[in-house]
Amino acid sequence: MNREHIYKRLGYRFRDAALLEQALTHRSAGRGHYERLEFLGDSLLNFVVAEVLYRRLPDASEGDLTRMRAALVREETLGGVANDLALADAVQLGGSALKSGVYRRRSVLADTVEALIGAVLLDADLETARACIERWWADRLVTLPDPETLKDPKTRLQEWLQGRSRPRPEYAVLEVSGPPHRQHFRVACQLADNDAAVEGTGASRRGAEQNAARAMLEKLDA
Known part of the structure; x- marks a missing residue:
């Protein structure tokens, strides 16, 4: 691991190199892995993103702020930040995990980003860690998504019906x-005020309900 390259990617130079080593060490490599740092970084990331959104969007509702924060801290976004920082080749793994390609899994890269945030907090202070988060998320914080597009299908269906004074779906x-x-669920979604009904499937009850709600929205749009 070339520390100078990593420092350059991160835009931060660690005073305690052991914290950087820990943040980049997967549990498959043995003790001293990143999971405790990940816990710390996850908490700080949620707080900082929430604060930034609160300051930048004074007219946004609590629901909109919640949805935008969730979009900015979800695994997919964290994986994108990890790719921006070219972290895949820096993660330290045990032999079996290395052979299986674990280091390229989005979940591992997402965990690594959170661990690095926690490591910067311990190595420096809150303001330095906050600055790293805002820098690593800079483009994503500028191009914020429309909150309406972040609503899940069940929420959108319920709001569509409420807006027309119709009862909730069942x-x-x-x-x-x-x-x-490895369960598989099949769920029906039916409107209480007519016979319209659709089905949805998924690996969880919630997922199946979301897919059923999406199908009902498509039916209503049609």
Whole structure:
């Protein structure tokens, strides 16, 4: 691991190199891995992003702020930040994990970014860690998504119906199949004030309900 290259990517030079080593060490490599730092970084990331959104969007509702924060701290976004920082080749793994390509999994890269945030906080202070977050997320904080596009299908369906003074949709589990560790759900979504009904499937009840709600929205739009 070339520390100088990493310092340049991060825009931060660690005083305690051991913290950087820990932040980049996956649990497969043994003790001294990044999971405790990840816990710390996750908490700080959520706080800083929430504060930035609160300051920049004075007219946004609590719901909109919540949805935008979730979009900015989700695994997909963290994985994108990790790619921006070229962290895949810097993660330290044990032999079996290295052979399986774990270091390229988005979840591992996302965890590494959170661990680095925690490491910067311990190595320096809150303001320095905050500055790193704002710098690493700079483009994403400028091009914020429309909150309406972040609403899940169930929320959008309920709001569509409420806006027309219609009752809430009803969901019912039609079938659960597969072994306990790999269940598959089939759910129906029906409108209480007419016979319109659709189905959705998913690996969880919630996922199946979301897919059913999406199908109902498409049916109503049509």
